Amino acid sequence: MKRRSPTNTTIMESIEVYLDKHLNLLEKARQSELQLSDDAVARVDPKLLSARGLACLNLSVSRLYTGLGGKTIVELVPDSALNTSARIPVHTLRTGDIVRIEEQPSGSAKKQAKQELRDKGLAGVVVRTTQQKIAVALNMDKQVNLDFPRRMWLMIQAVTDLKSKASKDLSRIMTISFGLSKYIPPTEYPNTDFECLDDRLNDSQKEAIKFALKAESIALIHGPPGTGKTHTLIEIIRQLVAAGQKVLVCGPSNISVDNIADKLAAYRIPMVRVGHPARVLPTVLSSSLDYVIQTSDAGMLVKDIRKEMDEKLADVKKARNAGDRRRTWEDIRGLRKECKEREIRCTQEIMRTSKVVLSTLHGAGGRDVLGQKFDVIIIDEAGQALEAQCWIAMINATKCILAGDHLQLGPTVPRSEKNEFQELELSLFERLIKLHGPTIKKSLSVQYRMHQTIMDYPSNSLYSSSLVAAESVQSHLLLDLPDVEETDDTKEPLVFWDTQGGDFRERVPDDSDGSQKRSFQEESKSNPTEACKHPTSPGSISPSPIQLTVVCAALCNLHVRTLVKAGVKPSDIAVITPYNAQVTLLSDTLKSDFPDIEIGSVDGFQGREKEAIVLSLVRSNEKHEVGFLSDERRLNGTKLPVPKIGESSTDGNIVAMTRPRRHLCVIGDSETVSR
Numbered sequence: 001m002k003r004r005s006p007t008n009t010t011i012m013e014s015i016e017v018y019l020d021k022h023l024n025l026l027e028k029a030r031q032s033e034l035q036l037s038d039d040a041v042a043r044v045d046p047k048l049l050s051a052r053g054l055a056c057l058n059l060s061v062s063r064l065y066t067g068l069g070g071k072t073i074v075e076l077v078p079d080s081a082l083n084t085s086a087r088i089p090v091h092t093l094r095t096g097d098i099v100r101i102e103e104q105p106s107g108s109a110k111k112q113a114k115q116e117l118r119d120k121g122l123a124g125v126v127v128r129t130t131q132q133k134i135a136v137a138l139n140m141d142k143q144v145n146l147d148f149p150r151r152m153w154l155m156i157q158a159v160t161d162l163k164s165k166a167s168k169d170l171s172r173i174m175t176i177s178f179g180l181s182k183y184i185p186p187t188e189y190p191n192t193d194f195e196c197l198d199d200r201l202n203d204s205q206k207e208a209i210k211f212a213l214k215a216e217s218i219a220l221i222h223g224p225p226g227t228g229k230t231h232t233l234i235e236i237i238r239q240l241v242a243a244g245q246k247v248l249v250c251g252p253s254n255i256s257v258d259n260i261a262d263k264l265a266a267y268r269i270p271m272v273r274v275g276h277p278a279r280v281l282p283t284v285l286s287s288s289l290d291y292v293i294q295t296s297d298a299g300m301l302v303k304d305i306r307k308e309m310d311e312k313l314a315d316v317k318k319a320r321n322a323g324d325r326r327r328t329w330e331d332i333r334g335l336r337k338e339c340k341e342r343e344i345r346c347t348q349e350i351m352r353t354s355k356v357v358l359s360t361l362h363g364a365g366g367r368d369v370l371g372q373k374f375d376v377i378i379i380d381e382a383g384q385a386l387e388a389q390c391w392i393a394m395i396n397a398t399k400c401i402l403a404g405d406h407l408q409l410g411p412t413v414p415r416s417e418k419n420e421f422q423e424l425e426l427s428l429f430e431r432l433i434k435l436h437g438p439t440i441k442k443s444l445s446v447q448y449r450m451h452q453t454i455m456d457y458p459s460n461s462l463y464s465s466s467l468v469a470a471e472s473v474q475s476h477l478l479l480d481l482p483d484v485e486e487t488d489d490t491k492e493p494l495v496f497w498d499t500q501g502g503d504f505r506e507r508v509p510d511d512s513d514g515s516q517k518r519s520f521q522e523e524s525k526s527n528p529t530e531a532c533k534h535p536t537s538p539g540s541i542s543p544s545p546i547q548l549t550v551v552c553a554a555l556c557n558l559h560v561r562t563l564v565k566a567g568v569k570p571s572d573i574a575v576i577t578p579y580n581a582q583v584t585l586l587s588d589t590l591k592s593d594f595p596d597i598e599i600g601s602v603d604g605f606q607g608r609e610k611e612a613i614v615l616s617l618v619r620s621n622e623k624h625e626v627g628f629l630s631d632e633r634r635l636n637g638t639k640l641p642v643p644k645i646g647e648s649s650t651d652g653n654i655v656a657m658t659r660p661r662r663h664l665c666v667i668g669d670s671e672t673v674s675r
């Protein structure tokens with residue numbers, strides 16, 4: 001029998017099938033997201049949302065003013081008629097979060113009346129939170145309303161474009177991505193044509209840089225945690241700019257883009273960061289498009305218009321009747337339009353002259369970036385991006401460099417009971433490696449973050465023991481930091497507080513309100529014992545930091561306090577937990593004493609590092625259910641070995657375990673987690 005190889009026609013057909021399937025899943029995901037956000041915000045009792053830290057109730061408007069980019073900012077404070085305290089109750093809202101502001105219906109209001117109030121609500125982005133106020137930039141302009149369904153819509157557009165191109169003019173990147181062309185790696189790197197601008201680069205980084213610069217159309221850089229992926233990309237960007245090329249740098253999240261912008265800022269390269277200023281790191285704000293516009297000559301004119309808008313906004317309050325009010329709003333709308341038009345002209349000029357443009361992958365689908373021509377597109381954290389997200393930026397590209405680690409958290413897809421979106425979890429980065437094998441990538445191997453002991457577990461379980469700890473970090477400990485005393489904790493890189501056997505069952509909120517709350521409960525567990533402020537009997541808990549020791553009680557608070565007492569700065573510590581409810585509880589108990597401590601979720605901490613990480617795993621129940629922790633995505637597609645007490649620690653969050661530099665403390669029930 002003769003073996004036949006597939007013809008181009010059959011391959012084209014299979015590409016079409018693949019893209020159609022993708023489109024179908026994205027559309028379903030969009031519908032499901034719309035429904036979910038509806039469920040979460042519209043149908044769940046606001047009190048329940050507030051108890052989860054996802055909403056703030058009983059606030060009133062204290063001020064309206066115009067902020068960066070001509071956006072109307074509304075400042076909210078506790079309503080004195082409904083609150084005894086001037087402090088906003090504990091919540092998890094952070095700068096950059098997309099929120100809705102709605103008038104609160106009275107408890108007795110009819111369902112329809114409540115819905116009407118909801119429909120009148122406005123979306124916005126949190127620009128500032130303090131204990132006394134929350135400021136929100138209102139989204140008057142639909143363009144900037146990048147909520148999840150809209151982001152899905154951008155992805156659907158990208159795949160639709162891809163499908164139409166697939167039938168006529170496929171670029172080289174596309175033929176490689178769909179297996180129509182073989183990947184031919186740039187095999188020769190004459191040393192003469194490459195001189196590093198950064199003399200600290202190690203050999204694997206230099207190899208990856210040469211590979212990426214030489215590649216004709218596409219190159220992948222695989223960077224396990226702390227191996228200097230961002231560092232390597234900075235050198236690539238500097239080299240490209242030095243060669244007169246224009247570069248678009250993207251990532252799936254704001255933080256992935258800002259990590260690069262932050263480091264690039266030191267080299268004074270003309271760059272601009274596109275995106276909502278409230279969602280940009282403060283250190284990057286001076287490169288943000290809105291800021292650059294504001295400080296330009298054209299921006300000065302815009303500033304005057306904004307001043308006039310503020311005066312008009314103040315006039316709205318003073319208006320004597322509905323007619324006056326309507327006319328003032330019309331004036332404001334006119335001024336806002338003028339402001340926008342001037343800003344668009346100014347934006348085009350800035351985009352034209354910037355050598356480096358940075359934006360999220362979704363931002364690349366916005367009008368500021370669309371229409372610009374780039375020589376190279378760089379995507380960082382590509383292992384975390386949905387394939388469709390990458391195509392938003394790559395659709396017209398002639399050369400792409402993708403950097404990432406497909407073994408860390410993959411793309412986040414909407415949850416569904418039937419697991420129907422699982423196929424979307426395969427990132428383009430991972431698919432390309434599967435399609436073309438290791439020839440399409442170069443891997444970085446020296447890590448500059450973790451102590452050797454912290455590194456060993458992720459290295460052995462995920463990276464075939466290929467990671468090497470740089471000399472500068474392999475034995476560094478908390479006690480080596482200035483002003484830190486030597487204690488049992490500060491001289492240990494790895495501590496496991498095992499709550500197994502102790503009476504530390506998790507708290508499930510009262511379910512008196514019916515089944516609609518179940519998903520919230522399932523998503524958000526808290527374990528008050530792990531988070532409690534005053535340990536019940538600290539004397540009975542041996543704080544001896546023996547690696548992976550079984551102790552009766554493991555208390556997150558106690559551990560943090562012990563570290564701080566030994567001289568570790570709260571700003572060098574982060575507490576990570578997979579559940580929002582635990583974040584709220586920990587914020588409640590720790591933040592007032594240590595405002596600089598970071599408390600967050602596993603997903604939110606990807607790409608970050610701290611000297612010490614306390615990982616609170618929460619789950620501890622009779623049935624030994626691990627729920628979220630057993631999520632394959634969080635296990636990076638790798639089956640974890642069952643831990644043997646005293647031998648190795650394990651949890652579903654290896655990613656979180658790769659964030660500390662000198663000290664990792666894992667708190668959890670070894671029996672629950674091992675199952």
Ligand SMILES: Nc1ncnc2c1ncn2[C@@H]1O[C@H](COP(=O)(O)OP(=O)(O)OP(=O)(O)O)[C@@H](O)[C@H]1O
Nearest residue numbers: 200201202223225226227228229230231448607608
């Ligand atoms: N060649 C090098 N020499 C010395 N330090 C380095 C080198 N490369 C990177 N580093 C340092 O290693 C740390 C991690 O680098 P970077 O943030 O670029 O890693 P990463 O791979 O992007 O990390 P992750 O993806 O895990 O967040 C940084 O502190 C960086 O300064």
